Amino acid sequence: MHLVESNRKKAAFLVSALNEVGVAPRVHARRIEDAYDAIGTPDIVTARALAPLPLLIELTEPWLTQGARALFHKGRDYRREVEESGNTWRFDLVEHEDKVDAAAIILEVSNPLRR
Structure with a gap:
């Protein structure tokens, strides 16, 4: 699972909250237009x-x-x-x-x- 969030504070919150519940997605702190190569x-x-x-x-x-x-x-x-x-x-x-x-x-x- 990949999550894209351009706001770094929100991206950090997503990482923290998802780690808390045992989910380990890759959170990309960037705009969607800049995430194509990182996600496949x-x-x-x-x-x-x-x-x-x-x-x-x-x-x-x-x-x-x-x-x-x-x-x-x-x-x-x-x-x-x-x-x-x-x-x-x-x-x-x-x-x-x-x-x-x-x-x-x-x-x-x-x-x-x-x-």
Whole structure:
């Protein structure tokens, strides 16, 4: 497991908290754009409250075009973000119900192609 957090204080907290519960992921204290080489190609990429969907697809494209899938937690306006993404990207999309918040959704994105 790899975690990417650009804020060094938050990254240090993640290391401390995860060590406390016995999980040992690799925490990368850098921006996602600077983490591609350090991580390789993951199976799954997740993000929550990071950016609008078009930018999330752009940021994760290096992994998604190598076969990774993305799971993005989105709120009420997700349909607008999906529509906006369609202006720049073609991609496969599966919508998963959010079990905690009925107004939210988990978007599974794969196979992006720039238009």
